[in-house]
Amino acid sequence: MMGMIPLLIIVIIVIGILVFSTRTRNKMVHKKGKFSYSQRVYWLLSGYVVILLICLILNAVQPVKIMDGLKKVNTADLERESLNLYDAAVEGSINQEGSKFLRKKWNFNYQGQQLNLAVIQDENIDAMVVVEKKNNNDGKIEAEFYQTRSSYNGMDITELANLPGMELAGDQLTLLNPKRSEIKFSQFGNTFNIKQFTGEPSLFSEHHSEFSGGQRIIYLRIPKDLELNYPENLNLQFVE
Amino acid sequence: MSLTKVSLIDIVKKQYVYKLKAYSQVFISLIFIQLLAVFFSLNGVGGGGISSGSIQINVSYFSADFVVAFTMLWGFITAIVITTKTYRIDDFIFVTNRASSNLSNMVFLLIASVIGGITAMLSTNLIKVIVYYFKSDFALKSTTVMDMPMEFLIGIFSTILYVFLFCALGYLVGTLVQISKVFAVLLPAAFLGGLIFDGLSGKTGVIAKVLGFYFTESSLALFIVKIIMTAGLLFIGAFALSNRREVRT
Numbered sequence: 001m002m003g004m005i006p007l008l009i010i011v012i013i014v015i016g017i018l019v020f021s022t023r024t025r026n027k028m029v030h031k032k033g034k035f036s037y038s039q040r041v042y043w044l045l046s047g048y049v050v051i052l053l054i055c056l057i058l059n060a061v062q063p064v065k066i067m068d069g070l071k072k073v074n075t076a077d078l079e080r081e082s083l084n085l086y087d088a089a090v091e092g093s094i095n096q097e098g099s100k101f102l103r104k105k106w107n108f109n110y111q112g113q114q115l116n117l118a119v120i121q122d123e124n125i126d127a128m129v130v131v132e133k134k135n136n137n138d139g140k141i142e143a144e145f146y147q148t149r150s151s152y153n154g155m156d157i158t159e160l161a162n163l164p165g166m167e168l169a170g171d172q173l174t175l176l177n178p179k180r181s182e183i184k185f186s187q188f189g190n191t192f193n194i195k196q197f198t199g200e201p202s203l204f205s206e207h208h209s210e211f212s213g214g215q216r217i218i219y220l221r222i223p224k225d226l227e228l229n230y231p232e233n234l235n236l237q238f239v240e
Numbered sequence: 241m242s243l244t245k246v247s248l249i250d251i252v253k254k255q256y257v258y259k260l261k262a263y264s265q266v267f268i269s270l271i272f273i274q275l276l277a278v279f280f281s282l283n284g285v286g287g288g289g290i291s292s293g294s295i296q297i298n299v300s301y302f303s304a305d306f307v308v309a310f311t312m313l314w315g316f317i318t319a320i321v322i323t324t325k326t327y328r329i330d331d332f333i334f335v336t337n338r339a340s341s342n343l344s345n346m347v348f349l350l351i352a353s354v355i356g357g358i359t360a361m362l363s364t365n366l367i368k369v370i371v372y373y374f375k376s377d378f379a380l381k382s383t384t385v386m387d388m389p390m391e392f393l394i395g396i397f398s399t400i401l402y403v404f405l406f407c408a409l410g411y412l413v414g415t416l417v418q419i420s421k422v423f424a425v426l427l428p429a430a431f432l433g434g435l436i437f438d439g440l441s442g443k444t445g446v447i448a449k450v451l452g453f454y455f456t457e458s459s460l461a462l463f464i465v466k467i468i469m470t471a472g473l474l475f476i477g478a479f480a481l482s483n484r485r486e487v488r489t
Contacts, residue, residue, distance in 0.1 A: 014273060014313055038264035045267045052362035055369045126293030152297055161295050178294040186371050189303040193398040194391050197460050213292045
């Protein structure tokens, strides 16, 4: 019942407008101008219809750009990709098998004996960290970010996500979460009087959506003897 | 006594043409109401969101439901308005009787329903254009008239019928109110009372059943029959009642 109240208010406003607009009729109807009042009304009505028709044409021509803006993907493929990348990462073969998912690369020169891996306080890094120890001590830290494709309702949204960052200061390497990206989708449905005959479910009941986040891996290659300290809550794994 | 004989159809035609001019302001309110409904629709009729890691996805659902509903309301009120005294007296400009007056009103309401129905369905495009260009990043599953011409036609046709049904209802209500002002209080009270009673009892009451009779009909043919029969009965009721009125009240 409470949900009805705003609706009722709207209905009352509408009725008020309708009644008010018809009350003014008698004053308006005898106005003489170049065109009579009724002629002006029909001009206005025609103008309104023309605007609606222009919108119809704009929609028929233009939305191609909007709808084809995102590639279609198969969710099953994404699952497989994601698992394969994980396997490749923990086996240390990510630079061969995962090369097409490489999104970003960092190189740091580092001569210290210890490295503290850190995240900004109270944040969880939205990726898994995999560390590979190199065979030698070349004084270089190589970091790579891999990400498999992610999708929403079968559309590829990988490119819309921002990339994480990394900063080396002193003996601390800080992992930075990507800037939050917000994507607005709009979905149009038929009006109730069409759905009634086509048997489509109502927009209110149909909220079927599917999201696949994709695998995100930060891969670090560090010198053989570098000692790595990291916070406990970090999802970190060493290459076997 | 007059030497010229005029047929009923001639008079109806004349009165109807006159009414299209004299009642033209109802179309101003139509445009206004539909634009208001479009404005309300821009908030979306529903929405949802998913957030994962650093991605936040918001989905808004849009449809022209408001426009169709408001247009039905417009039809209802327009029909009431043209039964009021100021409008009724207009008919006496012509040679008239109750039958020609009622028939020309009905034809006028039919034309008004057609205009209302077509513009209501077209307004979906106005909502789409505004949302596409100003509000959202991406649009999901959307069809244009080119993809689904049949759905568009069904939409126009069923909206016209719905608006006409509400016109017929409004016309009967208006006629009743003209007979006795008691109905102006009684009818809304009965309707609201029915709604509240249904709401309190928690069962599908009479009003819900009556609405369901039209709004859940999934066969277009049956729907057409139902609407035309009901609208016909409502108009016949109104015609019969208006014949009981005094001469030129």
